[in-house]
Amino acid sequence: MPEREPSITGYLTLGLLAGRDWSAYQLAEQLGRGVSELWPSADRGRYAVLNRLHKAGFVETRQEHTGTRARTIYSITPEGREALAAWLRTPVRPPTVEFEGMVRVLLSDQGSLDDLRATLARTREQAVANREMFARYAAFISETGGTFPERKHLFALANTFMIGHYEHIISWADWAGQQIADWPDTVAPAETHGGQVRDMLAPGREVLAGDDTSEW
Amino acid sequence: MPEREPSITGYLTLGLLAGRDWSAYQLAEQLGRGVSELWPSADRGRYAVLNRLHKAGFVETRQEHTGTRARTIYSITPEGREALAAWLRTPVRPPTVEFEGMVRVLLSDQGSLDDLRATLARTREQAVANREMFARYAAFISETGGTFPERKHLFALANTFMIGHYEHIISWADWAGQQIADWPDTVAPAETHGGQVRDMLAPGREVLAGDDTSEW
DNA sequence: GGCGCATACTGCAATCTGCAGTATAGGGTC
DNA sequence: GACCCTATACTGCAGATTGCAGTATGCGCC
Numbered sequence: 447m448p449e450r451e452p453s454i455t456g457y458l459t460l461g462l463l464a465g466r467d468w469s470a471y472q473l474a475e476q477l478g479r480g481v482s483e484l485w486p487s488a489d490r491g492r493y494a495v496l497n498r499l500h501k502a503g504f505v506e507t508r509q510e511h512t513g514t515r516a517r518t519i520y521s522i523t524p525e526g527r528e529a530l531a532a533w534l535r536t537p538v539r540p541p542t543v544e545f546e547g548m549v550r551v552l553l554s555d556q557g558s559l560d561d562l563r564a565t566l567a568r569t570r571e572q573a574v575a576n577r578e579m580f581a582r583y584a585a586f587i588s589e590t591g592g593t594f595p596e597r598k599h600l601f602a603l604a605n606t607f608m609i610g611h612y613e614h615i616i617s618w619a620d621w622a623g624q625q626i627a628d629w630p631d632t633v634a635p636a637e638t639h640g641g642q643v644r645d646m647l648a649p650g651r652e653v654l655a656g657d658d659t660s661e662w
Numbered sequence: 663m664p665e666r667e668p669s670i671t672g673y674l675t676l677g678l679l680a681g682r683d684w685s686a687y688q689l690a691e692q693l694g695r696g697v698s699e700l701w702p703s704a705d706r707g708r709y710a711v712l713n714r715l716h717k718a719g720f721v722e723t724r725q726e727h728t729g730t731r732a733r734t735i736y737s738i739t740p741e742g743r744e745a746l747a748a749w750l751r752t753p754v755r756p757p758t759v760e761f762e763g764m765v766r767v768l769l770s771d772q773g774s775l776d777d778l779r780a781t782l783a784r785t786r787e788q789a790v791a792n793r794e795m796f797a798r799y800a801a802f803i804s805e806t807g808g809t810f811p812e813r814k815h816l817f818a819l820a821n822t823f824m825i826g827h828y829e830h831i832i833s834w835a836d837w838a839g840q841q842i843a844d845w846p847d848t849v850a851p852a853e854t855h856g857g858q859v860r861d862m863l864a865p866g867r868e869v870l871a872g873d874d875t876s877e878w
Numbered sequence: 879g880g881c882g883c884a885t886a887c888t889g890c891a892a893t894c895t896g897c898a899g900t901a902t903a904g905g906g907t908c
Numbered sequence: 909g910a911c912c913c914t915a916t917a918c919t920g921c922a923g924a925t926t927g928c929a930g931t932a933t934g935c936g937c938c
Contacts, residue, residue: 450892453893453894454760454762454765455894457765457769458765458768458769461765461768461769461772464769464772469916469917470917470918471915471916471917471918474917474918475916481765481768483758483759484759484760484761484764484765484768485760485761485762485764485765486758486760487894487895488894488895488896489895489896490894490895490896490897490919490920491893491894491895493917493918493919494893494894498893512902512903512916512917513902513903514902514903515901515902515903515916515917515918516917516918517916517917517918518917518918527772530769530772530773531772531773534766534769534770534772534773534774534777535773535774535777537780537784538762538763538766538780538781538784538785539762539763540763540785540788540789540792541759541760541761541762541763541764541785541831542699542702542759542760543699543700543757543758543759543760543827544670544700544701544702544757544758544759544760545700545701545757545823546670546701546754546755546756546757547754547755547756547757548700548701548757548820548823549670549673549674549677549697549700549701550750550754551816551819551820552674552677552697552700552813552816552817552820553673553674553677553680553746553750553816554750554816555812555813555816556677556680556743556746556747556750557746557747557750557751558750558751561750561751564753564754565754568753568754569754569756569757572756573756576756596771596849597768597771599845600767600768600769600770600771600848601768603767603838603841603842604764604767604768606834606837606838607761607764607834607838610830610833610834611759611830614826614827614830615757617826618822618823618826621822622819622822622823625819626819629815632816633812666923669924669925671925685885685886686886686887687884687885687886687887690886690887691885703925703926704925704926704927705926705927706888706889706925706926706927706928707924707925707926709886709887709888710924710925711924714924728885728886728933728934729933729934730933730934731885731886731887731932731933731934732886732887733885733886733887734886734887
């Protein structure tokens with residue numbers, strides 16, 4: 447009898463358990479690998495989720511041992527499978543982004559041009575590293591079938607998104623670097639380069655008219 | 663005397679206060695508009711942040727009244743300005759994504775093909791709506807200067823990113839829709855369309871070789 | 879005079895994060 | 909054979925955050 451709706455981390459856990467049994471440690475480890483780029487969660491929270499799934503009756507536990515050290519093995523129950531399938535039938539919530547670097551861009555008039563440049567450079571570097579991680583993963587899946595061969599086709603869909611996502615960040619960082627290249631500082635360009643700002647805001651894309659101008 | 667490092671929401675608040683004074687309600691409102699697409703925060707938390715900023719000495723308060731109803735006006739202190747500038751000199755953390763829809767894609771073998779199609783369709787719709795919101799905002803800034811004319815050049819940088827971001831989601835959703843178009847169900851394609859999955863994973867992009875194959 | 883929406887917040891339970899801490903297993907090394 | 913390092917296998921706790929509900933006044937309109 448479910449007490450409360452599991453979190454997304456909970457459904458991810460159920461999704462892993464749908465294929466085979468895992469120990470708590472293994473589950474926590476799996477959710478900290480590449481999936482965390484799609485659904486971030488702290489190590490600590492993944493164990494807490496398991497306890498709640500257990501209370502709700504969605505998973506069962508048994509103990510195994512390596513010498514004197516115990517570990518808990520989790521398996522999914524029929525109720526857990528049904529809860530997962532039921533969730534998949536509900537409407538999705540839109541993706542959200544937490545982009546500290548972009549917050550720094552917005553507030554960069556309170557700092558130096560070097561701060562802004564450093565933010566763009568680091569953002570680019572991190573995106574390159576992540577893109578390459580997913581590119582390597584794509585090669586790995588393609589060659590070996592990956593850790594979840596039966597989900598290869600689904601991982602392919604997600605992997606393609608992630609690579610494109612990081613490529614978009616890289617492109618944007620490059621473009622933004624060019625935009626700020628001739629700024630004298632982080633404050634003045636609004637006046638001295640007004641025309642340029644207008645160009646930035648009126649690209650070749652279709653810009654819709656409308657009253658519902660949501661402000662920042 | 664700072665007790666603890668402010669959160670990003672705290673720095674956003676300081677960033678707004680750097681320009682002029684705001685009431686708590688106005689601050690909470692501003693942080694719930696478009697910025698929340700860049701740095702999400704719950705309404706409730708924005709008030710809590712203000713109390714912590716006050717305790718840390720980064721903001722000062724005064725009371726104003728409309729009839730009998732009070733409201734608290736916040737202004738930034740020199741310490742607050744310094745804390746904001748100091749933060750801008752520290753290294754950025756990489757952006758993170760919370761993509762419930764992509765989690766559903768990964769686990770879609772536990773549900774129906776219709777579930778998966780619905781997820782893709784809704785994700786696409788939401789992205790289109792958001793892209794248009796930012797496109798309208800671009801037009802609004804271009805014409806009127808926006809709510810923060812002195813930060814027009816910075817909003818332009820961020821706005822361009824957001825439009826590209828939603829466009830990437832739309833492109834991906836379209837592509838993914840085509841990929842699954844001839845799937846008989848969410849489970850089988852791995853075997854029946856093995857060649858296709860290989861194509862998905864080996865696009866025209868440079869795929870690096872390496873041992874550090876980070877797994878999901 | 880009453881309705882509905884905007885203003886202006888606070889309380890609370892549950893959850894989540896970040897950091898630290900505990901302890902055993904297993905392999906290499908001098 | 910003693911030591912060290914890394915992996916395994918978690919738990920405790922304070923503070924932060926979310927989501928939901930609740931309270932109450934101001935103001936325009938019909």
